[in-house]
């Protein structure tokens with residue numbers, strides 16, 4: 001191979017390596033393609049004049065997807081409307097559907113413990129789901145349902161303007177970050193959702209089945225608290 005051919009071959013190798021790296025990072029959600037401001041405005045234009053009260057009123061009457069036929073209550077979200085920290089799960093479960101509140105079942109009780117261990121209360125954070133209505137039998141959400149419902153979440157995020165979103169579980173993280181990457185690869189690192197930092201971590205329901213994951217969730221929560229410049233109380237300090 002002469003010098004010129006060798007240089008071209010090496011250049012081709014570098015381009016291929018860079019392309020593979022970028023594709024891998026995008027798949028992992030580390031390089032997200034941000035929607036620009038105009039796209040974001042288009043997706044939420046019907047809700048642009050609504051505050052959280054108006055948005056909630058619209059959501060509780062919503063029939064944009066088939067989940068409206070089987071839900072008991074719309075689970076809009078709850079907590080501090082000026083919260084720096086927002087938790088976002090996938091969709092309401094049976095307890096949440098009955099009570100109209102997010103994360104109130106066994107998994108929700110564990111989430112409350114995690115929040116309190118970090119030195120906060122549920123009233124100081126905001127808790128919501130990507131989908132506002134329960135998929136029957138807790139089946140996986142359909143992409144059409146996510147597309148119909150996501151503008152509510154986007155508008156919620158725009159109004160609350162949290163500094164950090166903690167995405168709970170595979171589906172919430174994948175939906176928010178537009179990626180197919182596994183939660184085990186996504187967690188532990190900050191990503192971006194419309195300019196807001198996102199920390200994916202395991203869903204509390206997963207932790208009920210796999211208590212070994214609690215250590216990793218706690219590591220993720222510690223990073224979130226550090227990002228918020230908040231200190232975590234020592235266990236014996238309360």
Ligand code: SF4
Pocket residue numbers: 059062063064065066067068074131132133145148149
């Ligand atoms: S899941 Fe969302 S889009 Fe579908 S009916 Fe409920 S509020 Fe409307």
